[in-house]
Structures are given as structure tokens and as C-alpha cells.
Amino acid sequence: MLLVERARGKKGRKPMSTDSLFSRHERYFESNRFVYPVLSRRSGGISVGINLNPSKLCNFRCIYCQVDRVAQSETRFVDLRQMLEELARTLDLITSGKIYSTEKFRDTLPSMRRLSDIAFSGDGEPTMNRNLPDVVKATANVKKGRQLSQVPLVLITNASLLHREHVREALRVLDENEGEIWAKLDAGSASYFQQVNRTRVDFETVVQNITRAARERPLVIQSLFMRLNGHPPSGDERHAYCDRLREIVAAGGQLKLIQIHTVARIPAESCVSPMSDEEVDELVDFVRANTGLNVAGFHGTRGLR
Numbered sequence: 001m002l003l004v005e006r007a008r009g010k011k012g013r014k015p016m017s018t019d020s021l022f023s024r025h026e027r028y029f030e031s032n033r034f035v036y037p038v039l040s041r042r043s044g045g046i047s048v049g050i051n052l053n054p055s056k057l058c059n060f061r062c063i064y065c066q067v068d069r070v071a072q073s074e075t076r077f078v079d080l081r082q083m084l085e086e087l088a089r090t091l092d093l094i095t096s097g098k099i100y101s102t103e104k105f106r107d108t109l110p111s112m113r114r115l116s117d118i119a120f121s122g123d124g125e126p127t128m129n130r131n132l133p134d135v136v137k138a139t140a141n142v143k144k145g146r147q148l149s150q151v152p153l154v155l156i157t158n159a160s161l162l163h164r165e166h167v168r169e170a171l172r173v174l175d176e177n178e179g180e181i182w183a184k185l186d187a188g189s190a191s192y193f194q195q196v197n198r199t200r201v202d203f204e205t206v207v208q209n210i211t212r213a214a215r216e217r218p219l220v221i222q223s224l225f226m227r228l229n230g231h232p233p234s235g236d237e238r239h240a241y242c243d244r245l246r247e248i249v250a251a252g253g254q255l256k257l258i259q260i261h262t263v264a265r266i267p268a269e270s271c272v273s274p275m276s277d278e279e280v281d282e283l284v285d286f287v288r289a290n291t292g293l294n295v296a297g298f299h300g301t302r303g304l305r
Contacts, residue, residue, distance in 0.1 A: 033079075034082065034083040034086055037090055037094060041298050043116035043119075044112065044114070045113070045114035046099070046113075047116050047117050048087070048091065049121050049122065050087065050120050050121070051078075051123055052120055052122050052132070053126060053128065055077070055123075055124070056124050059158070060125065060160070062186070062196060062268070063197075063228075063267065063271070064267040066268070067123045078129065080131070080138060091118075091142070091143075095115060095146070100113060117152045118143065118153050119154040120139075120153070120156065125157065126156065126157060127157050127161040127164070127167045132166055132167060135170075136153065140176075140177040144177075149178065150178070154182055155174060155182065156184075157183055158183075159206045159209045159210050159213070160199070162181075162183075162210070163208075180219075183219055184221075184222050185222070185244065185245075186224050186225070188238070189240045190202075192237050193206070195228070207247070207248070210248060211247075211248045211251050213253075214255060215254070217254065218254040219255055220256060220259060221257070223258065223259065225260060225262055225275060225283060226262055226267075227272070227273045228271060229271050232275050232283075238283065242290040245291045249291075249293070256294065258293050258294065258295045260298070261297070262280055263300050275300065277300075280299055
């Protein structure tokens with residue numbers, strides 16, 4: 001199976017650089033089909049991803065997406081029993097430290113050798129999975145059974161469906177189990193939003209959903225900015241982005257962290273390229289100064305092709 005072999009790697013390969021480790025986010029690890037550990041800069045350690053969209057179903061077509069939507073997926077549905085077995089096996093591999101003897105993780109820095117979170121994400125939008133509440137409940141039970149109460153459950157979402165009842169039910173389970181929501185907000189204006197995220201979902205719906213969810217619990221905002229046709233976001237777009245963040249807070253939304261990052265893997269469109277480290281740092285300073293919020297920046301991979 002090609003994807004499994006790619007995740008396992010080849011014998012005799014030279015140790016990977018840190019940048020290479022961060023850029024390798026395969027959805028398979030060893031024999032797993034639904035659970036994949038990755039080294040995550042944003043979470044500061046190993047994040048265990050749960051792919052709720054092996055069918056690659058998504059209601060966004062982001063121009064920076066790295067998911068191969070040409071190749072046919074091996075399976076369309078998540079087998080809950082198999083997923084939970086993979087999760088338990090992966091958590092045991094990490095907590096025992098055995099994962100650091102594998103090729104993919106053997107060069108992990110000591111400061112990053114920790115289980116940072118369990119994230120619902122994958123090859124599409126996780127909230128499109130109608131069984132999301134059951135998956136979150138079952139995952140929480142596996143976490144409890146291993147005395148990992150300090151490890152948060154993270155829903156990584158484009159926020160387009162946070163108003164749906166099955167999603168709201170899943171959020172309530174997250175709230176009861178050290179859960180967090182990392183909501184995507186890649187724009188400040190509707191026009192730039194459509195240019196980058198390419199969706200039938202209205203920009204206003206995304207902002208409203210983030211606002212409503214943030215009134216009930218603190219949220220993390222994830223924003224990816226890039227060079228588009230060689231140009232970073234305009235000054236007007238930066239101001240509009242800060243306006244949206246301030247509006248969310250003014251409406252009672254709790255934003256505990258704004259994560260600003262750039263392209264770190266091969267994007268869907270050739271017109272997309274990473275912002276420089278200096279540009280990312282400048283944008284972080286700009287957003288912090290104009291919103292007063294806690295903002296963290298994450299650079300792209302140097303030498304990305």
C-alpha cells in the first residue's frame with residue numbers, strides 16, 4: 001500500500017531535518033488508516049491527529065491546501081472500532097517513548113518529546129462527519145482510560161458548520177473533556193476570503209459562528225497568510241482582519257490566542273508561496289498592536305518548492 005510505505009520511510013535514509021519533520025503530515029503511520037501522529041510547532045509537541053474525512057470531503061477548496069484531491073481515497077467512512085484501536089495503540093507508543101525509536105520521530109528535539117493534544121482534523125472538514133459527537137465521546141473515554149486528563153482534545157475546523165446541532169453537541173462534549181476549538185479565519189474581507197478559501201459558505205456565516213462559539217468558551221484562531229502571485233496581504237486586508245477580531249471580542253467572544261502562520265507544505269495552487277519569516281513577524285506585531293490580543297507566529301519551511 002503506497003501511502004503506508006511512504007509513512008514508514010525507506011531503510012538507509014539520512015536523518016531528517018527539523019523542517020522536514022514539521023512538513024511531514026501524512027495521514028498514515030505504520031499500519032494506521034485513521035490516526036496519525038505529527039510533530040506540531042503550533043501545539044509544541046506531538047499531536048495525534050484523527051482523520052474524520054478519509055473521503056477527503058470538504059466544503060472549502062483553499063488555494064493553499066496540501067491534500068491530494070486527485071488520488072482516490074482508500075476508504076470513505078471512519079470505522080469507529082478500528083479508529084479507537086489505532087488511537088489506543090498510538091497513545092501507548094507515545095507515552096512509552098517507543099515512538100522516538102521510529103525513523104519519523106527519532107530526531108525529535110527533547111523539548112518536543114511530549115504528547116501535546118489529540119486533534120480532530122484530517123483530509124477535509126471534520127464537522128461534516130455526522131458522527132462527530134460519538135467520535136468525540138469515544139475518544140474522550142480512551143483518553144480517560146489512560147489517565148491523560150491533561151491532554152486536550154482539539155477540534156480543528158473552518159467554522160462553517162459550528163451552528164449545526166450535531167456539531168454543537170460535539171462541542172458540549174469537548175467542553176466537558178478539556179476540549180479546545182481551533183477555528184480557521186484566513187481573511188478580513190469577504191472578497192479575500194472567497195479568493196483564498198473558495199467556498200459557497202458566506203464569510204459572514206464563518207465570523208458569526210466563531211463569535212457564537214467564542215461566547216461559550218475561549219477559542220484559538222488559526223490564520224494562514226501567504227504570498228499570492230508574489231504579494232503578501234495588502235494593508236487594507238490586514239486592517240480588515242484586525243477589525244473582524246475586534247468585532248468578535250466586542251460581541252462577547254473570547255479569543256485566547258491568534259495563530260498566524262504561512263505555507264509550510266506544497267500548496268494546491270502554484271500562485272501560492274510562503275511569506276518570509278520577516279513578513280510573518282511583522283504581521284504578528286501588527287495584529288497584536290491593533291487588537292491587543294495574544295498572537296503567536298509560525299514561519300514557513302525554508303526552501304519549500
